[in-house]
Amino acid sequence: MQQGQPFEQASRSTQSFPYYRFSGTHREIGRQYGEACAPLIRKHRDYALERLRSKVVVPSLQALEEEALKYRPYVQQYAPFFDEEIQGIAQGAGISLGEAYFLQLRAEIYQHFDATDECTTFAVSPEATLDGTPLIGQNADLPAFYGEVGIVAEYVPDAGPACLMLTPAGQVSYIGINDCGMGVFANFLVSDGWRVGFPRYLLSRLALTKNSVDEAAAQVKSVYRASSRNLIMMDKTGRSLDLETVPARAAALEATNGILAHSNHFVSESMLEEERKTGEDLENSRVRLGRMRALLESKRGLLDVAAMQELLRDRETAPHTLCRMPGDFGESITFASVIAEPTKGNLWIAIGPPHQYEYKRYTFSS
Structure with missing residues (x-):
């Protein structure tokens, strides 16, 4: 440790978030994203599902996917390039389109119980x-x-x-x-x-x-x-x-x-x-x-x-x-x-x- 350097500063971790670059058409961007980050995407899905199930009764994964896909027409209407990317993510990560949409709108799915304070x-x-x-x-x-x-x-x-x-x-x-x-x-x-x-x-x-x-x-x-x-x-x-x-x-x-x-x-x-x-x-x-x-x-x-x-x-x-x-x-x-x-x-x-x-x-x- 350098003389006079605060212990907290000296002991801070240098761990960082991973970086990825995705390019091309929006469908290609989504597919690259899904393939490169498949394990992290599935982990995110699993954590989000676990949190949801700890707060409400989820009848089935199919019911959850159907609920998430209700939002898709609005994405297609206002920003179809997002829909292209979400399709690519689902394909690349090996998850369903409904699961991929669930990750985009967790807060909306959680709306019927207390929201947390964020940011x-x-x-x-x-x-x-x-x-x-x-x-x-x-x-x-x-x-x-x-x-x-x-x-x-x-x-x-x-x-x-x-x-x-x-x-x-x-x-x-x-x-x-x-x-x-x-x-x-x-x-x-x-x-x-x-x-x-x-x-x-x-x-x-x-x-x-x-x-x-x-x-x-x-x-x-x-x-x-x-x-x-x-x-x-x-x-x-x-x-x-x-x-x-x-x-x-x-x-x-x-x-x-x-x-x-x-x-x-x-x-x-x-x-x-x-x-x-x-x-x-x-x-x-x-x-x-x-x-x-x-x-x-x-x-x-x-x-x-x-x-x-x-x-x-x-x-x-x-x-x-x-x-x-x-x-x-x-x-x-x-x-x-x-x-x-x-x-x-x-x-x-x-x-x-x-x-x-x-x-x-x-x-x-x-």
Whole structure:
């Protein structure tokens, strides 16, 4: 150990998520994905099924697949390229199409029991950073097993932007950036009115088919959405926007002094009536958002990747903490922590909880 080096820093693991590159037509991308990640995809499926069965009675796998496939027509209507990839994943991984769709919309399938609280996001515009490089990202909170099945995927389609994303194996969309300087990250929101429609996880990469936050927001608003979702977006100009959505409507939040943050409750005045979190669940989200905002403001003008890494390792407000460990609150932990520099094409990702792991840089292969 170097003299003066904190023990925690010296003992952090350098383990990282595996990286894969998929290219060609969307069907080819899906097939490559399925073949390369087959063991991880099947493990993800098995963990997700086990979690579902621990909470509700699942009549049969066939019934579950039929439920998942009800969402397929909306994917085919609004983003048929996703359907092509999901078909390819099923073929390549040796699972059914219904199972492949189940992995895209776990939250919608789980809707009839209590949702967990997931994720704290941020966006920092150029005027608030140390060197003028805009930053966006999040601590991603899910059950601990997602640390075992997470991957970094580079999607390079024959047409349209390339994307670099952190995602659980088998999902075609979660959080990340495109090669046009856009970044999109996301939070869980709880509302009424969930329905069969376009799945929430797919909204992030759908937004990444665009080059600006205004185009991306318009695209997200245009689809018949199945569920509630918060999206925080940034484009190559450094402009950021937060879009709180429920199935039938949406509201936007702008940055203040170059800083934008969100957790798992509604913030927009026009959306407060949609809130369904109560008690300690709501308190947890409010404390995390308050802490994120306070830390960003305290470092305004000094923020860069290194500063954000330390900020996202913060545990001062435990059990309602930004960096979440097993036993802190609920069943979620910070399974991954992500800092993006969209204009540079960089994703800095740590397996979580991030105070126990080092960040690794991933970038576009081209």
